[in-house]
Amino acid sequence: SQQGEEDPQALSIQEGENATMNCSYKTSINNLQWYRQNSGRGLVHLILIRSNEREKHSGRLRVTLDTSKKSSSLLITASRAADTASYFCATAAPGAGSYQLTFGKGTKLSVIP
Amino acid sequence: EAGVAQSPRYKIIEKRQSVAFWCNPISGHATLYWYQQILGQGPKLLIQFQNNGVVDDSQLPKDRFSAERLKGVDSTLKIQPAKLEDSAVYLCASRVGGWETQYFGPGTRLLVL
Numbered sequence: 655s656q657q658g659e660e661d662p663q664a665l666s667i668q669e670g671e672n673a674t675m676n677c678s679y680k681t682s683i684n685n686l687q688w689y690r691q692n693s694g695r696g697l698v699h700l701i702l703i704r705s706n707e708r709e710k711h712s713g714r715l716r717v718t719l720d721t722s723k724k725s726s727s728l729l730i731t732a733s734r735a736a737d738t739a740s741y742f743c744a745t746a747a748p749g750a751g752s753y754q755l756t757f758g759k760g761t762k763l764s765v766i767p
Numbered sequence: 768e769a770g771v772a773q774s775p776r777y778k779i780i781e782k783r784q785s786v787a788f789w790c791n792p793i794s795g796h797a798t799l800y801w802y803q804q805i806l807g808q809g810p811k812l813l814i815q816f817q818n819n820g821v822v823d824d825s826q827l828p829k830d831r832f833s834a835e836r837l838k839g840v841d842s843t844l845k846i847q848p849a850k851l852e853d854s855a856v857y858l859c860a861s862r863v864g865g866w867e868t869q870y871f872g873p874g875t876r877l878l879v880l
Contacts, residue, residue, distance in 0.1 A: 658809075685867055696771070696858055696871035697810070742809050746867060753798065753867060754823065757809030 658686075658743040658758030666764040673730040675761040677743030678723075684748045686719055687755065688728050691740045700728075700741075705748075733765045769793065771872035773859050779878045785847035788875045792840065792861030798822075800869065801834055801844050802858040810858055816842060849879045 661676045677686070685704045689697040703710045703719045703726065710717050716729040730737055740762045744755040772791040780786050792799050797818050802810035813832065815822040818839040827834065831850070836842040846853055856876050860869040 687867070689871075694876075696873045697860075697869075699868045699870070702867060744809075753862065754812060754815060755869060757811070759807070759809050 658745055658756065660741070660743055660758045660761040662761060663759070664762045664764070666766065667733055669733060669735055669765055669767050671733055673733050673737070673763055673765070675728045675741050675743075675763070677726045677728070677758055679726075679743075679745050679758075680724065681745075682748055683721070683745045685746045686717075686726050687744045687746070688715075688717060688726075689742045689744060689757075691742065691760070693739070697742065730763075733763075735765050735767045737763060738765045739763060771859055771861055771870055773857075773872035773875055775875055776873065777876050777878075779880065780849055781880050782851055783848040785845065786849055786877065787843050787845045788857050788859075788877075790842045790844070790859030790872060792842070792859070793863075793870055796861035796863050796870070797839070798862040798864070799836060799842050800860040800862070801842070802860065804856040804858055804874070806855070813844070846877075849877075851879050853877060854879045 658677045658679045687702045688700045691697045701712045703717050714731045719726045740760040742757050742760040744757045799816045801813045804810040813827045814824040814834045816836045819836050834844045856874040858874045859872045862869045
């Protein structure tokens, strides 16, 4: 079963705009990760945020985590056409399950040049 | 550093035929995962190996799917006999001990006719 649910399912923006994707999950987590998947390719790890963290940055990426609401958001600032891809959140359970990921259905982002 | 290698990249078979996928993880990565990604969904874990032992195969349809990692390096995933609903991308990922990030291969796209 899929733990995370991304919202929106699809997002279309102009180059230079910011893109925000949300992820909600149901059970306790050790960490939450965001991955990107370009069409026809494997997934690429973007960023990991642990359950005791509230915000992390990596380049143009900003991730927030609200464990009380069981939700996370991924913000991509100053988007580029190359950011066009599907974005997935993945959760890792506490304890021994922290090395297994449960993925959501993803958000398909289109950045229009 | 070479990434996770998978072959073949594409495979078309008829239902009831058998098929095998191969994965070579990143050197030194003891943990290897196989995922199934159906179109429009996120990856779903099928099986997790730690070296040449199975950690979790609870979501592997064992009546038709099998996987092995004999020498703790390469792995093969087999489907026999294939069904129409097995059409999906099969992703292999690996992880180094102590780190939660998974590194994905490009996947094998399977079409069952």
